[in-house]
Amino acid sequence: MLTAADVWFGYDERRTVLKGVSVSVASDAIVGILGPNGSGKTTLLRLLAGTRQPQRGPVTLDGRSLAQTPRAALAMRLAVVPQDTQLAFDYTVAEVAMMGRYAHLGAFEIEGPRDVAVVDEALAATGTLPLKERLYSTLSGGEKQRVVIASALAQIAEFRGSQADSRYLLLDEPTASLDLSYQIEIATLLTRLHRERRAGIVISTHDISLAGTLCDTLVLLRDGAIVASGPTDEVLTPENLARVYDVEAEITRHPSGQRVVVPIRRTGDRPTA
Amino acid sequence: MTLQRRFVRTVAGFGALTIATLLLAPLVGPTSISLRRAFDVSIPFTDNADAQIFFIARLPRTLAGACVGALFASAGVVFQGLLRNPLATPFTLGVSTGAALGAIVAITFNWSIAVAGISAVPVSAFVGSLVAVAIVYALAQARHRGLSTTVLLLAGVTLNAFFSAVILFVQYFASFADTYRTLRWLMGDLDVSSYQPILAALPAAIAALAVFAWLARPLNLLALGPDSAESRGLDVTRAHRAAFLSASLATGAAVSIGGPIGFVGIIIPHLVRLMVGPDHRLVLPAAALFGAAFLVGCDLVARTILAPLELPVGIITAIIGGPFFLWLLIRKR
């Protein structure tokens, strides 16, 4: 269980970005964090990943505080996938994926056959094994994102940890910079990964429909505080959307199974017709 | 091919080139000497002009060139990895401007102190580089979280501008001869005529290269961006700090020996990446070896192309560097 308990965080003294936020992520859950820009979504993700420490309130992984866990040990259980990854130099797909094994190797240790096997498996799981020797920079947006996810999977794959340890994949706006077809690609992949019970998944996104379809649990943030959180069916209501986004919306179930959120008008605007 | 095998092949290949260059360079020069006479131990050293040319003029010069070339090239790799920009050079963050200020002050004010057998100008240059590093580091640390490369870059550029202004100010009071000598120092000169400067720089060089070896994998990860690298388990602040300090130390040592010789720190990393790929575990040793061979080669050309005149080595590296950049610009899509 990855838990943030009543955490407060500000980047400097003046701005408090998160105020008393509590989130719990089970190791078989797929949680979506929603909210308008500036609501603290990305910051909450960073706190859950352990790359930032809250000023108040602990973030714990299976009861152990992240701040007190050594960096390498943490990296083996929590992996972050950013919105997009720009490489400064022209690495191959295999090299990018292998970077996920950093925490598993000593300072001068070179990756061994086991690491290669783990990376291959991660690439296969994201359908990018055929791209292994290609240069990352030559891939499409969707392919790039899948390779980064593979790198994250390689990072948290069991090797030195025990099978029982819970693992988490945290994705920041995974589909925001992708074309429609790649959005479907990533959504399908995440669903499959969740089904295969590889890791707990946390997604921070502004795409309400995506979160509504993909996630079994939602956390709605506004101005750094939680407006509502819980199972998607309960939380994704027009009332909550109005409170979070100041928008009147309708939520429907599409025959394909996807939840679709249709924004109608801003609350307070006159109806146009 | 596994990394181990690629590593061995890379080091063997570039190592062979470097060794060949180091063996050839002392044999060549504007004067023709007899090797047999040079190594003839029956002739007293002070009477043996051939031996003096070989062991006092050429050999230290070759070793200095190898040392300086290796330091500039590998420091260039580290700076490019730190700043995540293949156009970064060892001079981007102000280290060499600090060294230049130190040297120019020593020349203009005619300092005559010598430390451990090293004369005032190299010592002053090294101190100048340390001062520059300290200032840039302090400025970059002023922001409370970590060592941001953006702030490093701004601090380095600011320091460059400020120290350059101070240099102009000092130049104003310099005599014509001093200005001339300063200009020539800025063009680079490897005629050390003694092993002392190399030995004096060795501790700093070895320390820097040892840290480089550790930095190889962190630099790979930094290519993903500091946040991604951090989440993969890298202590980014520590890596930034180690990279900045070690590469600056290497650059300061190199500039103290031979002056601010340009283009080595940017041509060699590019060429090496083209040949062995971007994995820093291969690029760093290859760059060090190739940088040594390259600079010794350039100095060889500088010494012989306009005999009996000997050109400053910085002119040769610049003549090669300019067209190289043009070619880089043209070939990139």
Place this chain on the structure above:
Amino acid sequence: MAAHQKAVAALLLTLLVLAALPGAPPKRIISLVPNVTEIVYALGAGNRMVGVSSYDTYPPEVTALPKVGALLDPNVERILSLKPDLVVIYGSQQDLKAQLEKAGIGVFSYRHAGLQGITDTIRELGARLDETAAADALAGRIERGLDDVRRRVQGRPRPRTLLVFGHERLSLRGMYVSGGVGFLHDMLGVAGGENVFADVRTESVQATTEQIIARRPDVIVETRASAGAFSPSERDAETRTWNALGSVPAVRNGRIVFLFDDRIVVPGPRIVDGTVALARALHPDAFK
């Protein structure tokens, strides 16, 4: 013609005649070139000097005169404020020349040349200042003085000489020596020495360790301005710095000479004294 018309015509005629006459010799002289300053004084025209360069030190009278800058930083305002009618400038100061000519001020352009150039400059300047007799006398004295030196060293073996302008303190790096061109090289020839870098056709050469060892100078002469003179302990330290090149005959035989003497490094009227000083260093027994 009416009376006033005649007067005007006479006036115009007079002005026309005056304009056609050659100009009177300059009375207010500014010099940016120290060695030319010395020449002006040596020609007896020192009382006409109204301003000198920042680097002028000789004769002592110049210290009281206003300073107007030098080669790189001539102070045009200052120059104009002193109302000169002749300004001695360097040949390379083209902008300054244009400004002065626009202001109607006479310009004497000095270009650095060999030993011959000194007497040439003396004669040129003498003509310009209307002191041709003094100029001829001075030039003649210099030429005879140089011939006298030549005579005294004639027939003696000419030592291979390295004429050093400067290098880094306590180090052999940044070493600048005289090439086969320029007045110092010429002086060396008159003084009975053979420049080891005579084959390099530039005034100044950056000499590397290899070149110095290969050219085996018998004597090393370090010449500098008087102002930079070494103390005895500094002199010893700098001499010892040369010990690294033990195979060089000059080092082996201890023939390293320091000459801090403006008479040597300034190509002016005292050049004969400078040449004698140089010759004495090379052939001590000929100059008791």
